[in-house]
Amino acid sequence: MGRMSHMRGRCLYTVGALSCLALLASGRGAEGEWKKGFETISEADLEAHLLQIATPHLEGRDSPSEGLSRAAKYIIERFKLAGIEPAGDGGFRHPFTVKSSCVAEERCRLTMTAGEDIQRFELGQDFVPFPFCDGRAEGEVVFLGFGISGARRYDDLGRRSYKGKVALILSGEPRHKSRFEGPVVTKFSDTYAKARELQDRGCVGALVVRRNPAEIKSKDGTVLPPTKLGYRHTWGRWNPATTKGMAAPEKRLKIPVAEITEAVATRILGQDMAALAAKLDKTAKPKRIETEVTIALGTGTRSCEAQMDNIFGIVRGTDEGLAGEYVVVGAHYDHVGVDWWGRVGCGADDNGSGTVAALELAEAFALSPPRRSLIFAFFAAEEDGLIGSDAFADELPFLGEPSTTRSGRPVVAMLNMDMLGRGKDKEVAVLGTRQNPSFEKTLKRAKKFSKTGLKKIITGKGMHLWERSDHYSFHKRDIPVLFFMESPSETDNPDYHTFRDTIDSLSLRKIANTTRLVFNTAWLLATDEGRPPAPR
Missing domain, CATH: 3.40.630.10 (Zn peptidases)
Structure with missing residues (x-):
């Protein structure tokens, strides 16, 4: 009797109790109790x-x-x-844990030297290692657009060698309405394929600028901020119909590769990387920039929980x-x-x-x-x-x-x-x-x-x-x-x-x-x- 009276507050054994009991049987209770949330x-x-x-x-x-x-x-x-x-x-x-790939912090570094100016960048904020691309390297930076080679009517690398260089490239491909396949990303966006080609051309390391997505607004009109740079613990795997013709990622490369923010790329190149990328999107024309900036790069990953x-x-x-x-x-x-x-x-x-x-x-x-x-x-x-x-x-x-038995749990x-x-x-x-x-x-x-x-x-x-x-x-x-x-x-x-x-x-x-x-x-x-x- 106490449970019923507490349950609805005023379900007393009076003449009105019959209607109250009917409501309880239906599950509705007082009309406003469920309706307020439901509506x-x-x-x-x-x-x-x-x-x-x-x-x-x-x-x-x-x-x-x-x-x-x-x-x-x-x-x-x-x-x-x-x-x-x-x-x-x-x-x-x-909290809980899963077996994964993680950053080996003690092996990661990114330092820029430009004349007498030396700047050390922060792991996890400015750069992260690219999976399966561990190592150490030092060399002058060359900007090579999107790092694309072999595409029809588009080639960032040309026929040149880049021996001893650290390549600075943009992720993906130009966001051009008709070049490549327009908004549909093609195989030329494959970062591992780019890094393999750069390695074969003599590069000792590569920095990949992770570009922010196109601007998106929330329901109230607020522009959504991009997510801060983070290490890719695993790669997305699509259903078989989508991955047809898609090569598996490289398991290991000989050169270190790191992802960096647009702000870090701007600091290294000495010009606004977001503006440069937007220009390349619009023109879809390759652009190479030689620099006198030296990069010391170290990357490392490990298995972890x-x-x-x-x-x-x-x-x-x-x-x-x-x-x-x-x-x-x-x-x-x-x-x-x-x-x-x-x-x-x-x-x-x-x-x-x-x-x-x-x-x-x-x-x-x-x-x-x-x-x-x-x-x-x-x-x-x-x-x-x-x-x-x-x-x-x-x-x-x-x-x-924690309960140690299956029985008796109040779920x-x-x-x-x-x-x-x-x-x-x-x-x-x-x-x-x-x-x-x-x-x-x-x-x-x-x-x-x-x-x-x-x-x-x-x-x-x-x-x-x-x-x-x-x-x-x-x-x-x-x-x-x-x-x-x-x-x-x-x-x-x-x-x-x-x-x-x-x-x-x-x-x-x-x-x-x-x-x-x-x-x-x-x-x-x-x-x-x-x-x-x-x-x-």
């Missing part, structure tokens, strides 16, 4: 979040990367603005008797990064769509907290084999101390969202009902609970995807799960794991419709008196 879910909000999460400036959110760190900071900022609380000892962050973070926060339940039980709502916020041609996998659908849906849900539930507590979790390293969610599900850091259910933005606007696919049959009824109730915009929920199809997203980390620990996705097959999205997975290819309406269904589902699971049984 905030909007396409405009989702788009605003996507412009921050799936921008090329975040460079594909590889695990780990500076872009991933920037996405994490954005999620935490939104948590704080919404009043969502940290749920663990580490605040909003849950690289740290990154899952991000999570809590909306605490309103019922004292149930607030110690949890529904986890999650999505992975990483993607596959950048390839060695410089093409960015923005990951708008995979999984910018699920990320912004989870963020929108967190903000909505902050206004409408249900009886049980809700954990909103954003996982890194999903693309590397569910590593982030596996670490999170193993520790459940919001419980305070009622986990709802996962991965790829929500392609396909028919009024359809969504959901996995998990075969393993959790009671969820069939839950989904039907959620669809009728309030208007979502969806007409069809596809269940029982797409089982080949069952072990390929973060819900599986919870399922294998006997936690009931549902997996929301746009379609029973990832091949229905032709841009899956390609650099064409961009915001303009998504349906914001479909994402919003699915977000509303997940809101209703989470509300029911966090409000119902009972809880789903363990998966079979």
Whole structure:
């Protein structure tokens, strides 16, 4: 009796109690409790979040990367603005590690000598080593445009030797509307192929200017700043249809190669590198500049355990008797990064769509907290084999101390969202009902609970995807799960794991419709008196 009276505040055993009990049975409770949050879910909000999460400036959110760190900071900022609380000892962050390639700091240096002027540049801020290109070198700098050789009607290198030189080149190829293939990046952007040719021409080292993406504005008109220079721990790998004819990257080169910022290139060359690059974009004409500047370069990498973070926060339940039980709502916020041609996998659908849906849900539930507590979790390293969610599900850091048994954990259910933005606007696919049959009824109730915009929920199809997203980390620990996705097959999205997975290819309406269904589902699971049984 105490739980019921606390649950709705004024559900007393009077004549009016019959209507109150009916509301509890439906899951609605007082009309304003769920409606206040539900009605905030909007396409405009989702788009605003996507412009921050799936921008090329975040460079594909590889695990780990500076872009991933920037996405994490954005999620935490939104948590704080919404009043969502940290749920663990580490605040909003849950750290874990993955095996990766890292910078060997003791072997890296970049020093410029111009006459009597000597300048030492800072690792991680001014320059980073290029993977598989370790070594030491010293020589005079020669600027060689984009370092392209062998292209039709374009050759930065000519037929000359550059023995003993350190080449300074721009990444990619000219951003010219018709030269090469216009906006489509070609094989001549391959940095390893450029470095191999420079090595063969006698260069002792190379500096590659990492260019900033074209200017992008947020929803409020603010120009998004580029992500600071960071080491590429891994390279983006696309689906086989996209990589056809694409040579594998060089495993090792004999000369050291480093990436530098436009500001450092300006200092070395003595002229504005951004302006020079823009001019070369416009003219698409090769340009070589000899200098009397000497560069001493050292690069080195090593195998390591690289740290990154899952991000999570809590909306605490309103019922004292149930607030110690949890529904986890999650999505992975990483993607596959950048390839060695410089093409960015923005990951708008995979999984910018699920990320912004989870963020929108967190903000909505902050206004409408249900009886049980809700954990909103954003996982890194999903693309590397569910590593982030596996670490999170193993520790459940919001419980305070790691649990050593599968039984007794107070997690009622986990709802996962991965790829929500392609396909028919009024359809969504959901996995998990075969393993959790009671969820069939839950989904039907959620669809009728309030208007979502969806007409069809596809269940029982797409089982080949069952072990390929973060819900599986919870399922294998006997936690009931549902997996929301746009379609029973990832091949229905032709841009899956390609650099064409961009915001303009998504349906914001479909994402919003699915977000509303997940809101209703989470509300029911966090409000119902009972809880789903363990998966079979």
